[in-house]
Amino acid sequence: MFAKKKNNKSVCVIGLGYVGLPLATQCALKGYKVYGLDYDEKKIKKISSGKSPIKEKFLDENLSQVNLKASTDSKIIRKADIILICVPTPVDKNFYPDLEPIKSAAEAAAKNLKTERRPLIIIESTINPGVCEEVIEPIFKKAGYKIGKNYYLAHCPERINPGDPKWNITNIPRVVGSFNKKGLELALKFYRDIIDAEIYPMKSIREAEAVKIVENSFRDINIAFVNELAKSFDRMGIDAVDVIKGASTKPFAFMPHWPSCGVGGHCIPVDPYYLIERAKLSGFDHEFLKIARKVNNSMPAYTVELLQDALNEIKLPLNGTAVGVLGLSYKANVDDLRKTPALKIIEKLKNHKAKVFVFDPYFPQMSNVKNLNALLKKSDAVILASDHNEFKEINPEIFKKQKIKAIIDGKNCLNKKKIEKFGIIYKGIGR
Numbered sequence: 001m002f003a004k005k006k007n008n009k010s011v012c013v014i015g016l017g018y019v020g021l022p023l024a025t026q027c028a029l030k031g032y033k034v035y036g037l038d039y040d041e042k043k044i045k046k047i048s049s050g051k052s053p054i055k056e057k058f059l060d061e062n063l064s065q066v067n068l069k070a071s072t073d074s075k076i077i078r079k080a081d082i083i084l085i086c087v088p089t090p091v092d093k094n095f096y097p098d099l100e101p102i103k104s105a106a107e108a109a110a111k112n113l114k115t116e117r118r119p120l121i122i123i124e125s126t127i128n129p130g131v132c133e134e135v136i137e138p139i140f141k142k143a144g145y146k147i148g149k150n151y152y153l154a155h156c157p158e159r160i161n162p163g164d165p166k167w168n169i170t171n172i173p174r175v176v177g178s179f180n181k182k183g184l185e186l187a188l189k190f191y192r193d194i195i196d197a198e199i200y201p202m203k204s205i206r207e208a209e210a211v212k213i214v215e216n217s218f219r220d221i222n223i224a225f226v227n228e229l230a231k232s233f234d235r236m237g238i239d240a241v242d243v244i245k246g247a248s249t250k251p252f253a254f255m256p257h258w259p260s261c262g263v264g265g266h267c268i269p270v271d272p273y274y275l276i277e278r279a280k281l282s283g284f285d286h287e288f289l290k291i292a293r294k295v296n297n298s299m300p301a302y303t304v305e306l307l308q309d310a311l312n313e314i315k316l317p318l319n320g321t322a323v324g325v326l327g328l329s330y331k332a333n334v335d336d337l338r339k340t341p342a343l344k345i346i347e348k349l350k351n352h353k354a355k356v357f358v359f360d361p362y363f364p365q366m367s368n369v370k371n372l373n374a375l376l377k378k379s380d381a382v383i384l385a386s387d388h389n390e391f392k393e394i395n396p397e398i399f400k401k402q403k404i405k406a407i408i409d410g411k412n413c414l415n416k417k418k419i420e421k422f423g424i425i426y427k428g429i430g431r
C-alpha cells in the first residue's frame, strides 16, 4: 500500500479547519505529498496562497513553508494513500448529534477511493462510540468495499486546543483504534511518524471513539460541579474561587476547575450529548451528564440574575439600564463565538429591555462601540463575559471615572477588592 521510499506517501485531509489545516501542514513538514479538500472556496484560495484562514501560531509559522495542494474538488481524494477526515461534528438545536458533514466526507471518499492503493482512512472528528461501525463502514460497504481488502479504517480523535501556546499538532499525545490489527498498525505507524508524543493503541475502534467523549465530559461535569458550588456559596457568602484555590493545595486527588458565566466552545458543551444520545439507543440514561449540562447551560441566566440583584441594591430596574458586555469569545484571547455564553447573556439582557452595549477586541464588527472607554462611557453597569488579557488588565479606576455602578465578573478575573473600594457593587461567579 505504501510506496517503497520513506515518506513518498500521499495524504488527503478532508476539512481544512482548526484541526485539518495544522494536521495537513504537519504531514507536509514531515515529507508527505499533501492534498487538502474543503468546500469553502475562499478558504481554499487563501490556503493556496500560503496564507492561513485561521489565527494559529503553528500555522502562522509553518503554512507558508509547505506545498499544500488545496481544492474543492473531491476527485483530489484519488491521489491519497492516507485519507484524514477532519470535518465538524456539531449538535443541532435539540442537542442531537449532526453527523451529516462526516457522512458526506465518507461518501466523497467512497466515491473516489483508489482501492489499488488500499488507502488508510482515519476519522479525526469527534464521534460517539459506534459511529465507525454503524455509520461510516456501511457507506463503504454500500460502495462495494471491504475493510482489509480495499481499505483500512481507523479513528484518532483530535485534541487540538485553539490558542494554546504550548500544545499543538506536533506534541499532543494521541489514541488510535481500528477494526483490525493491520489497520491499527498502519495508523500507529503514521501518527508515530508525524507526532513526537505517545501514540496509544486502543483495544478497538469503539474505545477510541469513547476516549474523546469521556475526556470532554469529564471536563464538563467538573465545571458543573464548581458552577453549582458557586451558586450555593453565593448564598452563604463563601468565596468559591478561594475555596477551590485552597483545595488545589492538596497535591493529589484534586483537579481545579473554575466557575464562570457559562461553558462555550466546540467541544465541552457538545461532546457529552454524543454519549447521552448514543447510550439512549442502548437503553441507558446518562442522568449525571444531563444534570451537568443543565447546570452549565444555566450559568448565562444566573449571570444576568446577579446583575438584577446588584441593580436591586441601588433600586435600579434592569429595564432601561445601560449594560456594557465586555467580550463575546467563549474563551480568552481567541476569536471564537461557538456556543459562547456571551450571546446568551446579551439575549437575556435584551429580553429584560436593558440597553446593551458590546465590545470585544476580537470582534470589532460585532461590537456596537469602538473600544472599552466608549463602552464604559455609555454604561451604568458591566458584565464581563470573556477574560481577554485586555480586560484582565483594566485599571479599576477607569470604572470609577466612568461612574459604573455595578460589575458582574463572569470570569472572576477582575480585582474585586479594588473595585469595591471605589464603592462599586462587584459580583463574581461564586465570589
Ligand code: SAJ
Pocket (backbone or CB within 6 Å): 158, 159, 160, 161, 162, 215, 216, 219, 223, 256, 257, 258, 259, 260, 261, 262, 263, 264, 265, 266, 267, 268, 330, 331
Ligand atoms: N470553562 C469554565 N471553567 C473551567 C474551564 C473552562 O467555565 O474551569 C469554560 C471556558 O470559559 C469555555 C468552556 O468552558 O467557555 C470551554 O473551555 P476549554 O478551556 O475547555 O476550551 P475548549 O473548548 O477549547 O476545549 C478544548 C478541548 N480540547 C479538545 O477537545 C481537543 C478540551 O478537551 C481541553 O481540555 C481544553 O481545550 C483545554 O484544556 O484548554
